[in-house]
Amino acid sequence: MNDDAPLPPSWRVTRAMSHTPAMSHTTTIHVGDRRLTDLARPGMRVTIVFTDATRACPDQHLVGGLLNELEACGIAPEHITLICATGLHRPSTPAERLAKLGPAIVARYYIVDHNALDPDGLVDLGVINGIPLVVNRQCIECDLLLATGVVEPHQYAGYSGGAKTVVIGCGGEATISATHGPVMLDHAGTRLGSIEGNPFQAFVRAGGERIGLRYVVNTILDETGEPLIIAAGPPVAVHDYLVAQARTIYETPVNHPVHVACAGVEGPKAVNLYQASRAATYLALAERTPLLPGAPILLPAPIPEGAGEGAGERRFFEALARAPSPHHLLEDLRQTGFPAGAQRAYILAQTLVRHPIIVVGAQHPDVVRACHMHAAPDMATGIALADRLAREAFSLAPDAPLEFLDVPHALLTMPRLTVP
Numbered sequence: 001m002n003d004d005a006p007l008p009p010s011w012r013v014t015r016a017m018s019h020t021p022a023m024s025h026t027t028t029i030h031v032g033d034r035r036l037t038d039l040a041r042p043g044m045r046v047t048i049v050f051t052d053a054t055r056a057c058p059d060q061h062l063v064g065g066l067l068n069e070l071e072a073c074g075i076a077p078e079h080i081t082l083i084c085a086t087g088l089h090r091p092s093t094p095a096e097r098l099a100k101l102g103p104a105i106v107a108r109y110y111i112v113d114h115n116a117l118d119p120d121g122l123v124d125l126g127v128i129n130g131i132p133l134v135v136n137r138q139c140i141e142c143d144l145l146l147a148t149g150v151v152e153p154h155q156y157a158g159y160s161g162g163a164k165t166v167v168i169g170c171g172g173e174a175t176i177s178a179t180h181g182p183v184m185l186d187h188a189g190t191r192l193g194s195i196e197g198n199p200f201q202a203f204v205r206a207g208g209e210r211i212g213l214r215y216v217v218n219t220i221l222d223e224t225g226e227p228l229i230i231a232a233g234p235p236v237a238v239h240d241y242l243v244a245q246a247r248t249i250y251e252t253p254v255n256h257p258v259h260v261a262c263a264g265v266e267g268p269k270a271v272n273l274y275q276a277s278r279a280a281t282y283l284a285l286a287e288r289t290p291l292l293p294g295a296p297i298l299l300p301a302p303i304p305e306g307a308g309e310g311a312g313e314r315r316f317f318e319a320l321a322r323a324p325s326p327h328h329l330l331e332d333l334r335q336t337g338f339p340a341g342a343q344r345a346y347i348l349a350q351t352l353v354r355h356p357i358i359v360v361g362a363q364h365p366d367v368v369r370a371c372h373m374h375a376a377p378d379m380a381t382g383i384a385l386a387d388r389l390a391r392e393a394f395s396l397a398p399d400a401p402l403e404f405l406d407v408p409h410a411l412l413t414m415p416r417l418t419v420p
Helices: 059-072 094-101 103-108 173-179 199-211 235-250 273-285 311-322 326-336 343-352 365-370 379-394
Strands: 011-015 025-030 046-051 080-085 110-113 122-128 131-136 144-150 213-221 227-233 251-254 260-263 297-300 357-360 374-376 402-407 414-417
Touching: 046 059, 046 094, 059 080, 059 094, 059 103, 059 144, 059 213, 080 094, 094 103, 122 199, 131 173, 131 199, 173 199, 199 213, 199 235, 213 235, 227 235, 235 251, 260 273, 260 379, 273 297, 273 311, 273 343, 273 357, 297 379, 311 326, 311 343, 311 365, 326 343, 357 379, 365 374, 374 379, 379 402
Parallel strands: 011 402, 025 227, 046 080, 046 144, 080 110, 144 213, 251 414, 260 297, 260 402, 297 357, 357 374
Antiparallel strands: 122 131, 213 227
């Protein structure tokens, strides 16, 4: 919340924060008995997949560490390709590559963006549990495939990281569409924080195995974006280890249901509505959310890129903007399906039928309104609107107390209601 915008005296505040451990591990923990030095040999062609600008992953550090180890193993820079895992997001800019990897890596290594829409750059690896596995050709046509990633709460995978950077971030449109379609998203196991019984996560793990991803380096971040724990090794082993650590950091109890909430989002996730809206949906659709049905959600986000500039972001906006209401959108998409990118519209519509969302400080308020949300120019205006909407939803008098949940880092915090 913005400290310059005082809350009404009738609002009773609960703040949900992730739990930073007393000791962090910024040196790399090796999980399992496989080291990179056991896999890499001189003359190998190596592909390293790293996250795009929408992920606050310290790739300069993670990729840099991998490159140092590969050099020590006798692998020349000209035998290494770095792929930015853009999924269906827009291509990376030169400035983003520099910010992600640093000038030394950018100057020395060959770097490309994944293109999910380029059939010549993709390889079809068949089907897993009815889902097509299509992946960037350079992930297959190399001798050693490596990846970075960040393990944090994820709407579909339960927790991100592991093989997801490759399977989804370097997946073809067919793979991204199937894993983000209504059948997958309506499955009871496809939810924030869920690993066991999650079909999305099961596909990611099986896909990584089939593609040949043998080694990853992943991290857990604190609220400032700094690494808390870094682990390296086989994808599933690393993911399991870091998810167990992440649960103790990100999941936090809330003792009572709430009438209003604020979902804080910052950094690369605040750049467009496609990404920023994740904060609201994480809070609303998580297992045992503290939000009462009808509770408005404040979402402070500048969204300088509007809805977003990639193919997926455009589909997200078009699906929402052409729908007469979130209810109509859900009914229509369940009947017709939707292309990759529009899944965010589907998830956001699921939230909007339960909760009004007030986007605060948006540089493109017309985009916000076109997507069936409220636009407030500043936090004071947003708070006043949230107060009115909550009192109308719960038939509360003007001076009746409202329970307010402030989640400053909504993408890195999972509030869980502790009472029935």
